[in-house]
Amino acid sequence: MISKLDANDHYEIVNLIAEGGMGAVYKAKKVGAAGFEKTVAIKMMLDKLAGDRRNVDDFVGEAKLVANLIHENIVQIYDLAQCPEGYYFVLEFVDGISLYDFIDFHLKIRRQLPLNLAVFIAARVARGLAYAHSRRDAAGRPLGIVHCDVCPHNVLINTEGVPKITDFGIARITTQAFAGRVSGKLAFMAPEQARREEVDFRSDIYSLGIVLFFMISGKMARDLSPSLTEILHNVRQNKLDWTQLPADLPGELVGMLKKMLADDPADRYSDTSLLAKDLEYFIYKDGYGPTIVTLANYMRELLPGRFGSAAPEETAPIDDLDRTMVLDRTIVLNDRELNQG
Structure with a gap:
């Protein structure tokens, strides 16, 4: 479980959505000024994989590869960041x-x-x-x-x-x-x-x-x-x-x-x-x-x-x-x- 995200990003974890082979996906809220909130998804690499450089490269590579793919039939990636547990990226939340x-x-x-x-x-x-x-x-x-x-x-x-x-x-x-x-x-x-x-x-x-x-x-x-x-x-x-x-x-x-x-x-x-x-x-x-x-x-x-x-x-x-x-x-x-x- 993510304990703390980058304080500058102001993400609040709501719950775990799913866990797959590479990472866990959480529902989260982006909290901003004047009561602004936006529901997003956070994907975090699994701890057991974070020590392998190739796994980290693959995880980061996904965010970089898809960052500029903007299409209604593709889940959009908004950001790549780090927290104490490692890299995570922020995605469009699909309800x-x-x-x-x-x-x-x-x-x-x-x-x-x-x-x-x-x-x-x-x-x-x-x-x-x-x-x-x-x-x-x-x-x-x-x-x-x-x-x-x-x-x-x-x-x-x-x-x-x-x-x-x-x-x-x-x-x-x-x-x-x-x-x-x-x-x-x-x-x-x-x-x-x-x-x-x-x-x-x-x-x-x-x-x-x-x-x-x-x-x-x-x-x-x-x-x-x-x-x-x-x-x-x-x-x-x-x-x-x-x-x-x-x-x-x-x-x-x-x-x-x-x-x-x-x-x-x-x-x-x-x-x-x-x-x-x-x-x-x-x-x-x-x-x-x-x-x-x-x-x-x-x-x-x-x-x-x-x-x-x-x-x-x-x-x-x-x-x-x-x-x-x-x-x-x-x-x-x-x-x-x-x-x-």
């Missing part, structure tokens, strides 16, 4: 629910997430990614930002129905090497990322394809029951179970998924904005379709009283695969573990 919890709730009550809303969410995430992928430096050169961990945990949906990508903790630019590690969630990882090959924006497109597959079917595209080594091998071989998709899924959408999930990055979309355009055409081609208001209203009806705080007393059991480490957590594998795979 809502993670996409993972949103899908999870549908599974618990055995209800299918509406197809048009699943595609809408994927389209908005694609727009946020397209923005990040297109960023350039001061000299006009492409930055080549790749998120590298696109998954339902890292998409938040606020109370207004706006999906937002968060956690660029293992993001990189395409000039960076993998430095002997595979980082990310195997359940959503692109084959080339698992093989420790060079990645670019098309790796994020692949991961978003797995997320869309999950939203549409309520099932994972990959078998997550074997050992970690076997799963890693299957990811590298791009083994996918297409039978998990609904039999009546429109062929147009199946075609988009197959393009997103192509083994060879060259066979995927050549630009993330083209993917967003195709997804949007699918839901708007008849002249109308879902908006953030549609999604917000659906969430209020499905999850009254703060999106999930009033969940049914009796819920159906969820497939054990949805609770495995490869789905819930980011993994880091070193060279020895990779060679064994």
Whole structure:
């Protein structure tokens, strides 16, 4: 727990929101003059990682990389600072629910997430990614930002129905090497990322394809029951179970998924904005379709009283695969573990 932040910043911790592989996230208030208050989120690196220089560099690097990404579908970072416990950064506070919890709730009550809303969410995430992928430096050169961990945990949906990508903790630019590690969630990882090959924006497109597959079917595209080594091998071989998709899924959408999930990055979309355009055409081609208001209203009806705080007393059991480490957590594998795979 954070004991004291920089006195000059005047942040008051409200409560712990979540704790992940790299850091803990807190809800906080920024207190200013004349009674000014602003709710923010504070991300602090975990104590057990603070002694590793590479972990510190990754943590600080996330703040620097995302600082100038200003888009409605990306969680904004406001500041990077230090306190006695180490570095922390201040983010936009998203009042809502993670996409993972949103899908999870549908599974618990055995209800299918509406197809048009699943595609809408994927389209908005694609727009946020397209923005990040297109960023350039001061000299006009492409930055080549790749998120590298696109998954339902890292998409938040606020109370207004706006999906937002968060956690660029293992993001990189395409000039960076993998430095002997595979980082990310195997359940959503692109084959080339698992093989420790060079990645670019098309790796994020692949991961978003797995997320869309999950939203549409309520099932994972990959078998997550074997050992970690076997799963890693299957990811590298791009083994996918297409039978998990609904039999009546429109062929147009199946075609988009197959393009997103192509083994060879060259066979995927050549630009993330083209993917967003195709997804949007699918839901708007008849002249109308879902908006953030549609999604917000659906969430209020499905999850009254703060999106999930009033969940049914009796819920159906969820497939054990949805609770495995490869789905819930980011993994880091070193060279020895990779060679064994």
